[in-house]
Amino acid sequence: MAKDLYEIGEIPPIGEVPKRMHAMVVRPDRYGEPKDAIRDEVIDVPELGPHDALVMVMAAGVNFNNVWAARGIPVDVTKTQARWGEPTDFHIVGSDASGIVYAVGSEVTNVKVGDHVIVHAGQWDLDDPWVLAGNDPGLAPSFRVWGYDTCWGSFAQFCKVQAHQCLPKAEHLTWEEAAAPTLTGGTAYRMLHGWPPNTVKEGDVVLVWGAAGGLGSLAVQLVKLAGGKAVGVVSSDEKGEYAKRLGAVGYVNRRKFSHWGIPPRWDSPEWKDWLEGAKAFGKAIWEALGERRNPNIVFEHPGQDTIPTSIFVCERGGMVVICAGTSGYDTMVDVRYLWYLQKRYQGSHLFNDEQAAAFNDLVREGKIDTTLGHTYEYHETPMVHQLMGEGRLPEGNVAVLVNAPQRGLKDLP
Numbered sequence: 544m545a546k547d548l549y550e551i552g553e554i555p556p557i558g559e560v561p562k563r564m565h566a567m568v569v570r571p572d573r574y575g576e577p578k579d580a581i582r583d584e585v586i587d588v589p590e591l592g593p594h595d596a597l598v599m600v601m602a603a604g605v606n607f608n609n610v611w612a613a614r615g616i617p618v619d620v621t622k623t624q625a626r627w628g629e630p631t632d633f634h635i636v637g638s639d640a641s642g643i644v645y646a647v648g649s650e651v652t653n654v655k656v657g658d659h660v661i662v663h664a665g666q667w668d669l670d671d672p673w674v675l676a677g678n679d680p681g682l683a684p685s686f687r688v689w690g691y692d693t694c695w696g697s698f699a700q701f702c703k704v705q706a707h708q709c710l711p712k713a714e715h716l717t718w719e720e721a722a723a724p725t726l727t728g729g730t731a732y733r734m735l736h737g738w739p740p741n742t743v744k745e746g747d748v749v750l751v752w753g754a755a756g757g758l759g760s761l762a763v764q765l766v767k768l769a770g771g772k773a774v775g776v777v778s779s780d781e782k783g784e785y786a787k788r789l790g791a792v793g794y795v796n797r798r799k800f801s802h803w804g805i806p807p808r809w810d811s812p813e814w815k816d817w818l819e820g821a822k823a824f825g826k827a828i829w830e831a832l833g834e835r836r837n838p839n840i841v842f843e844h845p846g847q848d849t850i851p852t853s854i855f856v857c858e859r860g861g862m863v864v865i866c867a868g869t870s871g872y873d874t875m876v877d878v879r880y881l882w883y884l885q886k887r888y889q890g891s892h893l894f895n896d897e898q899a900a901a902f903n904d905l906v907r908e909g910k911i912d913t914t915l916g917h918t919y920e921y922h923e924t925p926m927v928h929q930l931m932g933e934g935r936l937p938e939g940n941v942a943v944l945v946n947a948p949q950r951g952l953k954d955l956p
């Protein structure tokens with residue numbers, strides 16, 4: 544007889560869905576540091592709609608999203624969930640997964656029970672008029688990040704997704720390697736390829752902030768694959784060497800500079816000191832590159848600390864593309880640099896189906912190192928997010944084993 548609940552690592556027969564499951568849950572009454580806010584609970588397995596799939600999660604990728612969800616800032620994620628008719632008293636973290644399809648809704652045709660998949664995090668209303676008109680779903684009013692703006696994330700034995708989120712898992716990767724890179728890699732793909740005419744081209748110089756981190760380690764590789772020259776920015780020489788091994792032509796250690804944050808007023812004497820700092824940083828980019836060229840694209844996510852410098856060093860007609868504000872949101876822009884040299888300051892958020900699939904194809908072809916830095920066990924989920932929030936994780940991406948019973952296992956069941 545089917546069991547009501549399986550323990551972590553216990554694999555139910557393919558297609559047999561229990562009533563209850565373990566999940567790493569955040570609740571509004573305990574928002575705060577991830578180590579306290581994220582807790583293992585036993586809850587009901589969600590019901591599927593006609594276009595949904597239920598994936599038994601083998602491994603889940605660790606992303607900064609989950610740190611924000613645990614803290615309840617900048618938004619209370621359970622309030623966002625209310626917009627989609629989802630539970631409002633809890634949230635299951637996680638926007639990256641690898642696993643096996645265990646059930647599908649009545650209208651699903653792209654995947655079937657037993658398929659080995661990875662899940663990308665882009666969701667939208669399938670009947671959104673913007674999407675039905677053939678526009679980019681990434682810009683749709685109903686666009687949302689699964690496992691952040693929505694409830695049923697990947698740090699659970701089962702996750703509920705829209706079936707179009709499922710993509711074939713790269714066969715040569717372990718579950719944890721496969722779970723690690725899609726959210727960051729797909730986001731980096733849209734940032735570098737999604738904003739014509741400022742897409743990365745042969746010979747382009749691209750400055751990549753956090754080049755040894757989740758986004759940056761994949762951005763460096765995407766730049767190299769497109770024939771561009773990535774210069775990484777990092778906080779240690781060890782991280783810089785790591786970025787070079789991934790394909791960066793050189794790196795700048797940001798610890799050697801101190802002009803970060805919101806610059807002083809442009810007409811104050813202190814502003815000149817800021818300008819000297821920004822110029823010295825620009826020279827350090829030339830040295831790392833081995834030629835006197837400014838970045839055609841600046842790959843941004845630290846935000847407040849770095850935007851003034853990013854806008855300053857960007858090439859005439861180039862683009863600063865940003866997907867986050869990890870160090871703060873008050874990013875001062877000296878518009879003189881923007882208009883006079885006709886630079887572009889472009890926001891970018893996640894990806895659409897095509898961009899996720901394009902990135903996943905590069906992974907499946909073995910062209911991308913998934914940069915899995917470390918793997919943790921399911922019970923370590925709160926702690927690993929605490930480490931991420933404190934900037935103490937190792938280089939690259941990080942994954943957690945959910946149902947995958949041992950490190951390095953490739954072919955279950």
Ligand SMILES: NC(=O)c1ccc[n+]([C@@H]2O[C@H](COP(=O)([O-])OP(=O)(O)OC[C@H]3O[C@@H](n4cnc5c(N)ncnc54)[C@H](OP(=O)(O)O)[C@@H]3O)[C@@H](O)[C@H]2O)c1
Nearest residue numbers: 607730753756757758777778845848866867869870892893
């Ligand atoms: N909108 C989207 O679609 C989207 C998608 C994915 C991620 N994100 C966001 O992007 C941000 C980065 O994600 P991630 O996965 O790459 O995180 P991560 O693995 O922690 O890497 C971020 C890197 O940024 C660098 N950094 C941190 N603070 C900095 C500062 N004040 N100045 C300069 N560099 C700094 C650090 O590298 P060094 O210390 O070596 O310099 C760090 O390794 C997060 O806020 C995340 O939520 C957004």
